[in-house]
Amino acid sequence: MTEAESNRPILIVEDNPLDLDLTIRAFKSQKLDNPILTARDGEEALEYIGRWEKGEQQPVVILLDLKMPRVNGLEVLEALKQHPRYKAIPVVVLTTSSESSDVERAYQLGTNSYIVKPVDFEKFMDIARQIDLYWRVLNRTKED
Numbered sequence: 001m002t003e004a005e006s007n008r009p010i011l012i013v014e015d016n017p018l019d020l021d022l023t024i025r026a027f028k029s030q031k032l033d034n035p036i037l038t039a040r041d042g043e044e045a046l047e048y049i050g051r052w053e054k055g056e057q058q059p060v061v062i063l064l065d066l067k068m069p070r071v072n073g074l075e076v077l078e079a080l081k082q083h084p085r086y087k088a089i090p091v092v093v094l095t096t097s098s099e100s101s102d103v104e105r106a107y108q109l110g111t112n113s114y115i116v117k118p119v120d121f122e123k124f125m126d127i128a129r130q131i132d133l134y135w136r137v138l139n140r141t142k143e144d
Contacts, residue, residue: 009035011059013045015068026128042071066095081110
């Protein structure tokens with residue numbers, strides 16, 4: 001991973017405060033160099049597009065919940081993947097929904113991965129390790 005990527009943020013889009021805290025704790029336990037940004041619902045997530053257009057650094061990966069108020073995760077995913085400049089940002093759906101219709105729709109819209117959140121903290125830690133390993137270390141981007 002390049003130094004530039006290790007400084008790029010990870011954006012977590014999650015409306016449940018407990019799930020958000022669990023995700024942040026799991027990533028901090030991995031001793032990430034990347035700053036962690038949060039959006040508490042889909043509307044707040046879409047506001048990041050304007051921030052990126054004003055020069056704020058784009059995330060290395062977005063972790064996106066689906067079941068959120070105001071604007072749901074599928075709507076956020078669709079907006080991101082239709083945007084000419086931001087469609088290449090990897091999006092990992094991290095949600096409680098295991099409904100086949102949600103999985104199918106997320107992939108139709110362009111998600112890079114779909115993960116159902118585990119209830120057990122240790123299993124969640126394992127997912128954080130795998131996300132860290134794949135999206136920050138193994139995955140190659142156009143900057144590499």
